Amino acid sequence: MSQQQHSQFALFGTRRFLPLFVTQFFGAFNDNLFKNAMLVMVVFHGLSLSGIDSKTLVSAAAGVFILPFFLFSAISGQLAERFDKAILAQRVKQLEILIMLAAGHGFWQHNAAVLMGCLFMMGVHSALFGPLKYSVLPQYLKPNELMGGNGLIEGGTFVAILLGQIAGTLIVQHQPHGETLIVWACLGVAIIGWLASRKMPSAPAPAANLKISWNILAETFKIIGQxxxxxxxxxxxxxxxxxxxxxxxxxxxxxxxxxxxxxxxxxxxxxxxxxxxxxxxxxxxxxxxxxxxxxxxxxxxxxxxxxxxxxxxxxxxxxxxxxxxxxxxxxxxxxxxxxxxxxxxxxxxxxxxxxxxxxxxxxxxxxxxxxxxxxxxxxxxxxxxxxxxxxxxxxxxxxxxxxxxxxxxxxxxxxxxxxxxxxxIPEFLMRFLVWIMTHLLYRVRSQGLQNIPEEGPVVLVCNHVSFMDALILAGAVRRPVRFIMDHRIFKIPLLKFIFKTAGAIPIAPAKEDPTLKTKAFDRAAQYLQEGEVLCIFPEGGITRNGEIQTFRPGIDEIIRRTPVPVIPMALQGLWGSFFSRKDGAAMMKMPRRAFSKIGFVVGTPLAPEEVTRQRLEDEVRKLRGDWQ
The missing domain is CATH 1.20.1250.20 (MFS general substrate transporter like domains)
Structure with missing residues (x-):
């Protein structure tokens, strides 16, 4: 797959994203187009309501727009679970057109009461669409597209807000036809959003049998509690x-x-x-x-x-x-x-x-x-x-x-x-430390990551080259990985916080600590029964000569107790790094330059009945090749 195909901007070429983006963009644009035009008329053109001064009216407008989020978010969340989100988006956009028709009357007649009512209804419109736009993304996008899709939606929303504010100010001040122009602009933008929503693919209801509760206060506390x-x-x-x-x-x-x-x-x-x-x-x-x-x-x-x-x-x-x-x-x-x-x-x-x-x-x-x-x-x-x-x-x-x-x-x-x-939630800080360490020290070229399933139990096996191996794998694999690792590596300062937070399992040889070894296998079986990803370095320790060592029987015990698919993997290019044992003890020599290029190759899964130590060792050797 090409780099362009991997880019988030390629989503603009797909029906499963572009109509949603356009619908959301013009919805956010119209919110601010209408709101700023109204505020300009209040501040600069003498629009008033029951003798209320302009500063008070501007402050009241902010509250009127936010109020629907308190009142209707709980209901909108239920509606987005209960109905097809694409159809719901079309209904919300039809509501926006009706609101803008009413707003047109308010602008032409300089009727502040009508415009404030429309502002409230645009808040309702946004409150209804908010849960829909973010919750539909996991239905439309693949897991590896979620960050890119969310980034485009979030970035597009703020750009739309900015452009709406500027356009609302400029259009309504255009003389002598500012009020007429803003009416057609707001209505036209609403129609574009509705047309875009009609192109959104079906997004079936996740909870089609959900019973809608119309008790606003009770449901608000309920969803926050949930x-x-x-x-x-x-x-x-x-x-x-x-x-x-x-x-x-x-x-x-x-x-x-x-x-x-x-x-x-x-x-x-x-x-x-x-x-x-x-x-x-x-x-x-x-x-x-x-x-x-x-x-x-x-x-x-x-x-x-x-x-x-x-x-x-x-x-x-x-x-x-x-x-x-x-x-x-x-x-x-x-x-x-x-x-x-x-x-x-x-x-x-x-x-x-x-x-x-x-x-x-x-x-x-x-x-x-x-x-x-x-x-x-x-x-x-x-x-x-x-x-x-x-x-x-x-x-x-x-x-x-x-x-x-x-x-x-x-x-x-x-x-x-x-x-x-x-x-x-220490996971945030742990992931930050992993991200910083792996992005400052290495440029990782990954292959075959799609072979790791998005859910379900699986065991990963990999060669062991350096003290950074677990961090590099944790930074590359999309799912949380539970590592079985030498208890001495587990206890390294700073890394211990990362490994403990990540749910790593310290293990020791039976002759050194048989109790710890038994606990490690029990914990590994528990993780797999819970559908987690488990990773083991079957060599039993970091290589001292750069070559892959003979795999030990631990992997046999894991698969015997919990038969699950096993995926061979290989790290490339870490031999000779500051954290490897080449030319002496690890972390006791001059570090190589930052941003070193390394490789990470993921093989195809093996069914549990196909797994043997020798088969896995051979597969890892093939995946690593000659690049140590």
Missing amino acids: ARANKTVFNSLLGLSWFWFLGSIYLIYLPVMASEILHGDPTVYTLLITLFSVGIGVGSVLCEKLSGHRVELGLVPFGSIGLSLFGIDLYFALQNMPTGPFDVSGFLANHAHWRVMIDLALLGVFGGFYTVPLYALIQTRADKTFVSRAIAANNILNSLFMVVASVMGIVLIKLGMSVPGLLLTVALLNVVVALYIYSL
Whole structure:
């Protein structure tokens, strides 16, 4: 398969992704096109409701749009489980067309009550579509496409939000026909979204017999309670909601930063929001390349570290800014502003690294009949966190904190929250350490990874060349791998945390510790009975001469107790590395250059009745070839 075929952008050429992307893109675009056009009419063209001043009306509009996420997310999650998602998407898009027809009347008549009602209904539209768009991805995409698909959806959404905001502002201010143009624009975009939804392939209901509960409050607490039953999923939901807490602070106070601290005009604000939004889009799209087409949890700590570092740096970048006023060209010409722009862009990029793997993790770890409701629970929590962020910002600003001080506070809070989440789920930090170590030290060329089944028990056998072998395999194989390893390697500082978190099994020879050996085989049988992936290095230790040693009988015992398929594999190019025993003890010689090229080859599975030690040894030798 070519590199292009592996690229996430190839998904745009498939019916199972492109119609969904277009539907979502224009839905997010229309939300912001309509909302910004309405707000411009409130602020600049005197649109009012019952004598309410413009500032109050703008604040009320934000609450009116968010309210449906509290009210209807629980119901929308159920609907997405109960009905075919493609058909449901078409119905939601038909609702959007009706809303835009009503909004047209509101724009023509300058009727704020009608427009506020339409804004509420667009919130309902988004609340209904949110669980659908993320939960349908595992039905449309292969497991190795999930990171790329989520990255494109997430990146496209933020670009659509940005373009919708800009277009809504520009169109409605076009004189003398701004109100007419915005009506046709909103209606036209809604129709494009509906036409795209008609091309979405069928996505059968995961829980066709689910009984819909219309009790909003009871169902809201119920789905959050169900999400809490899966610790990894629930903490991923909290992680995503924290990002929306953090992001909402930046988005709320970015206009103040642009005007009062950077002394810029509205074009400067547009530049800054563009940098932040495009940054998220770029980070989201880069996730696939950095993850190697797998759900890579190691990107989540990487993202949170970047969010904190550049959030803290932004505080210092905002000190002693030159006085203005500046338009966008003057702002760009002053080098003092470039650090602020870089910080905002990288905050977006690392935000993309942080969020995309979390969405993919929820999609893969939640029960297949609960994915939509898990996303619905996320939307509820997101809305709650955004409201809390808004209240916290108002309180701290009222108490005298500056806007840069507020941004520094949330950046430091991000450090605390990250440490808390990673203490609850060490797998995030473990995967980060594996990802950093394998990506800094090696360039891994993998072959045959598709031979490892996506589910069900299987045993992997591999040659043993260095102390890094288990980490390289863990970083390459898409499923979590449980390793049986020498108890001395298991106890190496730092690596012990990784191996213990990954559920590795320490083992010792019978003459050294017979109890530990018995426990190791019992644990291995338990993992296989639970449908896990088990990996063993049958040589019993790291090679001392670069050659594959005779396989020991441990693999026979494992397959005798739990007959499952066995897959031979081979590592290439690690002999002579800093972590191998070539030219003396491992890790006691000068390291080779970083980014060394190594190979990892996966053979075809063998049925348990075909497995013998000699057969496996021969297969591994063939797979490795002459490249030690």
